[in-house]
Amino acid sequence: MTTRATRGPRRRTVVALAVILTVLATFVVRLVDIQVVSADEHVADSLTHLGAGSTIPGQRGSIVDAGGTVLASSVMVYDAQLSPQVIMLLEDKDPDLPWAEASEKIAAVTGQTGDEVRTIVADALALDSESQYAPLKKSLTTEQYIQLRDLKLKYLHFEARETRVYPNGAVAGNILGFLDNTGTAQAGIEEMEESCLAPVDGEESYRTGKDGIVIPGSERLVEAVNGGTVQLTINSDLNWYLQQMIAEEAQAQGAKGGTVTVVEVKTGKIRAAAEWPAMDPNDLDSSTPETRYSQIFHKDFEPGSTFKAITAAAAIEGAGLTPWSTASASSRETFPNGAVINDSFTHPEFNYTLAGALIDSSNVALSKFGTTVSPEVRYDYLQRFGVGEKTLGFPSEVAGLLHPVSEWDNQSLYTTTFGQYFSVTSPQLAGAYQAIANGGEKIDLSLIESCTGADGTVVTPDAPAHEQVVTEQTAAQLTRMLENVAVQGGNADRIQVPGYRVTSKTGTAQVSDGNGGYKEGVYYTSMVGFAPVDDPQYVVVVTLDEPTKVVSSAATASAFQKAMTQVMKTYRVMPSTVPMDELLPKFG
Amino acid sequence: MSLNATVRQPALPIEPARAPQRRLQPVTRPAARRKPKLAYALIALGGALAIGAAQIALSLAITQDSFALAALSSQQNELNLRTHALQEELTGLSSPQVLASGAAGLGMVVAGSPSYLRLSDGAVFGTGTGADWNSTVDPQGSGAVGNVLVTSPPVDAPVTEDSTTDQTTQELPPSITDGLPSPTTH
Numbered sequence: 001m002t003t004r005a006t007r008g009p010r011r012r013t014v015v016a017l018a019v020i021l022t023v024l025a026t027f028v029v030r031l032v033d034i035q036v037v038s039a040d041e042h043v044a045d046s047l048t049h050l051g052a053g054s055t056i057p058g059q060r061g062s063i064v065d066a067g068g069t070v071l072a073s074s075v076m077v078y079d080a081q082l083s084p085q086v087i088m089l090l091e092d093k094d095p096d097l098p099w100a101e102a103s104e105k106i107a108a109v110t111g112q113t114g115d116e117v118r119t120i121v122a123d124a125l126a127l128d129s130e131s132q133y134a135p136l137k138k139s140l141t142t143e144q145y146i147q148l149r150d151l152k153l154k155y156l157h158f159e160a161r162e163t164r165v166y167p168n169g170a171v172a173g174n175i176l177g178f179l180d181n182t183g184t185a186q187a188g189i190e191e192m193e194e195s196c197l198a199p200v201d202g203e204e205s206y207r208t209g210k211d212g213i214v215i216p217g218s219e220r221l222v223e224a225v226n227g228g229t230v231q232l233t234i235n236s237d238l239n240w241y242l243q244q245m246i247a248e249e250a251q252a253q254g255a256k257g258g259t260v261t262v263v264e265v266k267t268g269k270i271r272a273a274a275e276w277p278a279m280d281p282n283d284l285d286s287s288t289p290e291t292r293y294s295q296i297f298h299k300d301f302e303p304g305s306t307f308k309a310i311t312a313a314a315a316i317e318g319a320g321l322t323p324w325s326t327a328s329a330s331s332r333e334t335f336p337n338g339a340v341i342n343d344s345f346t347h348p349e350f351n352y353t354l355a356g357a358l359i360d361s362s363n364v365a366l367s368k369f370g371t372t373v374s375p376e377v378r379y380d381y382l383q384r385f386g387v388g389e390k391t392l393g394f395p396s397e398v399a400g401l402l403h404p405v406s407e408w409d410n411q412s413l414y415t416t417t418f419g420q421y422f423s424v425t426s427p428q429l430a431g432a433y434q435a436i437a438n439g440g441e442k443i444d445l446s447l448i449e450s451c452t453g454a455d456g457t458v459v460t461p462d463a464p465a466h467e468q469v470v471t472e473q474t475a476a477q478l479t480r481m482l483e484n485v486a487v488q489g490g491n492a493d494r495i496q497v498p499g500y501r502v503t504s505k506t507g508t509a510q511v512s513d514g515n516g517g518y519k520e521g522v523y524y525t526s527m528v529g530f531a532p533v534d535d536p537q538y539v540v541v542v543t544l545d546e547p548t549k550v551v552s553s554a555a556t557a558s559a560f561q562k563a564m565t566q567v568m569k570t571y572r573v574m575p576s577t578v579p580m581d582e583l584l585p586k587f588g
Numbered sequence: 589m590s591l592n593a594t595v596r597q598p599a600l601p602i603e604p605a606r607a608p609q610r611r612l613q614p615v616t617r618p619a620a621r622r623k624p625k626l627a628y629a630l631i632a633l634g635g636a637l638a639i640g641a642a643q644i645a646l647s648l649a650i651t652q653d654s655f656a657l658a659a660l661s662s663q664q665n666e667l668n669l670r671t672h673a674l675q676e677e678l679t680g681l682s683s684p685q686v687l688a689s690g691a692a693g694l695g696m697v698v699a700g701s702p703s704y705l706r707l708s709d710g711a712v713f714g715t716g717t718g719a720d721w722n723s724t725v726d727p728q729g730s731g732a733v734g735n736v737l738v739t740s741p742p743v744d745a746p747v748t749e750d751s752t753t754d755q756t757t758q759e760l761p762p763s764i765t766d767g768l769p770s771p772t773t774h
Contacts, residue, residue, distance in 0.1 A: 069682075075672065076672065142669055142673035142676055143673040143676065143677070145669075145673075146669055146670065146673055165679060165737070166737075167680055167682065167737060168683040168685075168735065169683055169733065169734055169736065169737060169738070170733045170734040170735060171683070171684060171685075171733055171735075236684065237684050240684035240685070240688070240733055241684075241698070244688070244726075244731050244732065245725050245731070246731075247731030247733070248725060248729065248730065248731035251730055251731060276731070278733060278734070280734045280735060282735070282736045283734070498700060498701045498714070499701045499714035499715045500701070565724070566698075566724070568701060569702060572704075574704070575701075575713040577713065
């Protein structure tokens, strides 16, 4: 029982306890506030003062050809710099290796002279007597870096830098593209496949104490992910040969440029894309704005006579014509709507068959055959064969130009039958003939085989679209007529590939002079064909830009023959065993 | 106390054995200490030292691996550097331009269509003619495909000199007279 004696001290105890508890409660509330309620703010705040780190750069992926040959890869180069202040400080202390001798040794490795090295340092010191930075040389190779590093000079520092090297030089250089000096892809496959090639940088982060000392256990490492390897469908050895060949042919014909495109008939894969002038991506300084882009994808032209085959396809399917259907044509005719059409050579009035019109490449005859179907039908066939639509989505690829039927005037109603008033690129031309060669089934062109990630996962692009644009019978008739063009046409002797049956068709297009008219006397010449006829495997398109020695498309004949021979040889294609069907009559 | 309490008292024993007279005395000096046993001290101290030594040895063992790891990874970095340096020397040497100009220097040509021999029945396809000596391209000519990585000039061995020196310096394999027994087949 509480007595008066015990009540006093007990009250004091209770009061004291209450005070202590209050203080404790305040602390608990404050703790909860700091630790739970505004925890994130405080953590973020701390990291600004404690956190430190650096990015770990990943390596850009490489580009290989269909056979695995490396066409583009990333290597490390080193930029060397000197610290003039440290050199002077060490000189005062009479080192074992005085600066005069050291500079000679450095110069021997970098390829400069000792005087140059000493001048660099002297100039830096003249500008600022306490200079700590004088750039010595950029882009040293790994071998040079190792040799300089083994000199063990305290004033020589290195910075590693990733750069791109193209081991095969200008082979497929225009297709590969290049990087600018910040490492951003500028053209070609480098740009097109950026998502596959680009690395993901890693990060190394840690917390530091007040003096900058790393707090143990706080290191965090996110590994860098290197870029993947892109495999192209291009065969680099074939590409080299065709580049060499077209460069010689274009120069022999006095042309401004030339291209060769090879497409595999059964798959639509582009096996070679050769052009001249070519760009060596290792040597951007000597490239011009024209060579930096691929002429093959970037330049469109009016195809001319090569698209007479598509007009014939429209006439065969739309109006039921056959290779023996006839139409009479003289070398210059005026049509009912006032249009005037000429042939490329003068001849008396002939009763051309459809085959003969293609063999002699008569514009007048094709105008008559072409207008047996309506312009809408011909427009539809041109679209089906790929005119006006980009083939691949290659960087800076042009889609060509196809005017809608409402814009066709009296003249262009007829000129569209022989490949004028619309423009195409070489790949579009190759794609159109791929459809003819493949029994009428057009397969979209492709350039990328696969993308292999750094962890080994292989990603193949979506299968290209297949579309039956003409029936098999129509394709067979077109093929037969085109083989007759190769055998009976004007270039027959020059394009013969021994052992193989080939088809071919020439095209001569006028070149715009930039003022709405056409240049006189020079043409953009092309020749397209596929082989072997009994089982077509490859389509070859050869173009020459404004040849001067032989101005017509006959200029491309020898280039076409060499290209087709080499393609057949490269892929070991079985020579033709089935003899040609009997020759089609030119006149009926 | 009531009268009952005194009545209930049991009879006290007469002359109980007397306990020895206890004399209380103040403490003048502390009690004599016992001599400490040496063994216990040695065991305690030895144990403490052993623990310390064990800790040091364990931490040495743990960190030994990290030293080895550091040495090996620096060795690997060094070897990687040397590999890159050697690979860089090879860049460009495997390009088709070098091969073609080397081949052209040896007198080889890029010829036309080959012929094909089907082994199952010996049928020959293609033209059946041999290659002529005109190359369809000239890798050392004006149309040469450029490659700035190819710095050294291509191998250009003169044909006649090589063939004669080869014959004189080449060691012919030893001729087999009647040494090795071989089965006779019909």
